[in-house]
Amino acid sequence: MLRHELAVLRRQIHRPELTDGDRVFLAAASRVLLRNRWLAFFVTPGTLMRWHRRAVARRWTYPRRGPGRPPLDPQLKELIVRLGRENPKWGYLRICGEL
Numbered sequence: 797m798l799r800h801e802l803a804v805l806r807r808q809i810h811r812p813e814l815t816d817g818d819r820v821f822l823a824a825a826s827r828v829l830l831r832n833r834w835l836a837f838f839v840t841p842g843t844l845m846r847w848h849r850r851a852v853a854r855r856w857t858y859p860r861r862g863p864g865r866p867p868l869d870p871q872l873k874e875l876i877v878r879l880g881r882e883n884p885k886w887g888y889l890r891i892c893g894e895l
Contacts, residue, residue, distance in 0.1 A: 797822070797825040797829070797836075798836070800818070800821055800822070800825075801822070801837070801838060804818050805838075819847045819850075819851070820847070820851050822837065822839070822844065822847065823844055823847040823848040823851055824848075824851075826841075826844040826848065827848065872895075875895070876891060876895065879891050879894060879895075
């Protein structure tokens with residue numbers, strides 16, 4: 797872990813600019829070390845925990861669907877309209893039951 801931190805610091809002139817790979821490595825290394833040894837890191841324990849949470853969230857996120865109901869097939873729309881026209885006394889529940 798210390799070798800990796802030194803490699804990161806050698807690449808920098810001023811403030812360390814970490815890549816995503818650096819963050820993942822340091823977060824994973826923090827899970828191995830005891831908490832009282834976290835003082836060896838050049839970032840705070842809160843930062844390490846935040847990186848770890850983000851890495852876990854990235855691993856377990858699923859593709860998001862847009863809001864609202866998915867669109868109906870055009871043939872199904874035509875069938876619903878046809879049922880409503882041919883049977884004007886049927887209500888919404890009857891048409892849903894027939895479908």
